[in-house]
Amino acid sequence: MGRMSLLVSPELCIGCRGCQTACKEWNQLEGEKTENRGTTENPPDLSTNTYNKIRYVELPSEKNPARLLFVSQRCMHCGDAGCMKICPAPGALFRTDEGAVAFDKDKCIGCRLCVTSCPFNVPRYDADNKVSKCTLCADRISQGLTPSCAKTCPTGALRYGDRDELLGLAKKAGYTKVYGDKDLEGLGAMYAFTDAPVIYGMNDSPAIPESVVFWNNVLKPLSYLGLAGVAAAAVFHYVAFGPKK
Amino acid sequence: MLKKVCSLEILVHWTKAISFFILVISGFGFMFHMEGVGSAFGGFNQMKTIHNWVGVVFAGALFLTIFHYLPVALKFTSDDVTWLTKAGGYLSKKAQLPPQDEINAGQRCLSHYRPHSHLHGDTCQSRDTADNDLRQCTC
Ligand code: SF4
Ligand code: SF4
Secondary structure (H helix, E strand, O other): OOOEEEEEOHHHOOOOOHHHHHHHHHHOOOOOOOOOOOOOOOOOOOEOOEOOEEEEEEOOOOOOOOOEEEEEEOOOOOOOOHHHHHOOOOOOEEEOOOOOEEEOOOOOOOOOHHHHHOOOOOOEEOOOOOEEOOOOOHHHHOOOOOOHHHHHOOOOOEEEEEHHHHHHHHHHOOOOOOEOOOHHHOOOEEEOOOOOHHHHOOOOOOOOOHHHHHHHHHHHHHHHHHHHHHHHHHHHHHHHHOOOO | OOOOOOHHHHHHHHHHHHHHHHHHHHHHHHHOOOHHHHHHOOOHHHHHHHHHHHHHHHHHHHHHHHHHHHHHHHOOOHHHHHHHHOHHHOOOOOOOOOOOOOOOHHHHHHHHHHHHHHHHOOOHHHHHHHOOOOOOOOO
16 A cells, blocks of 8 residues: 555635544544633644644735634654654554554553654643554544544645645645655655745754654664673683683 | 672672663663563563663662762772783783772773763663673672
């Protein structure tokens, strides 16, 4: 199977937040008590009960004094996922056949390392100290269904499908650059932006923190080498010089 | 028999040695997703709890060591230089070594190196593997 993905088109989004509700319904996530903060953007942030949300960006200009951007926020299902790289518990975070990054609470040990290594600040912790985040509705897509959010979206702002087909679709619609096309070995949630990504509240070039890369690419192999080196030196010393008398 | 160490020193030494090996094994289990190691510790969840608390024990024993041996470790004499140039006699059976006091020059050097290597590692993995001080523990 080819890699599946979401294509987010903020220009098509009307901010109805049907996707947020649909997500809560399918994943059986409770509502959150929030307070009026002077905006309809609600809840204010992702949480253990909010896997996806619409970020409201107000961008008044002379041409359009009421310009509002609606940007869907969720796990990006990175091709090169920082969270999976650092996770010490096998199977707690795993890749599905469709290319989504899903989690298994039973296997999560609650060390929170994935929080520090996610370039998009996505994973959240529940009351039991277990990871929770968008799984691209892993249980739906494995059955050939569309993720709940994209299924609900009335305008096509959230589209789910074969990643290459979605990229082709965006190109055809005139988007020469698609956010997430190449970043981190390709994101599983791509964005058709008409402006610079920062305007939508996204990092221009998202990257896994240096410390995580260093740990994974240098320290990890070094530790094996170190252990092997100590063992080899001990054997060498024993063979060449014999035991100490 | 010449008594070089007291019983507290022996206790701290073995506390450190045992906790060190528990940390290394569980640390490698985490780093390389070794399912067998995980189940030997009763699952990864329990291994995390053990790893964290044994880490505290190890750090405590390490601090005891550092402060206990600091005065001796700071004494560096010409005998230590000779010891080092002959690599402690580990590479030859014929090497003639000058007599050493409570600890030898190698131990002296390690006790200065160790605090840095242990304390700078903010991930548990780097801390575990930096200590390859298997041959001579000063405490
Ligand atoms: S359902 Fe579609 S249009 Fe409505 S908020 Fe979600 S993405 Fe936007
Ligand atoms: S966005 Fe964060 S949580 Fe999602 S796959 Fe990427 S690194 Fe992991």
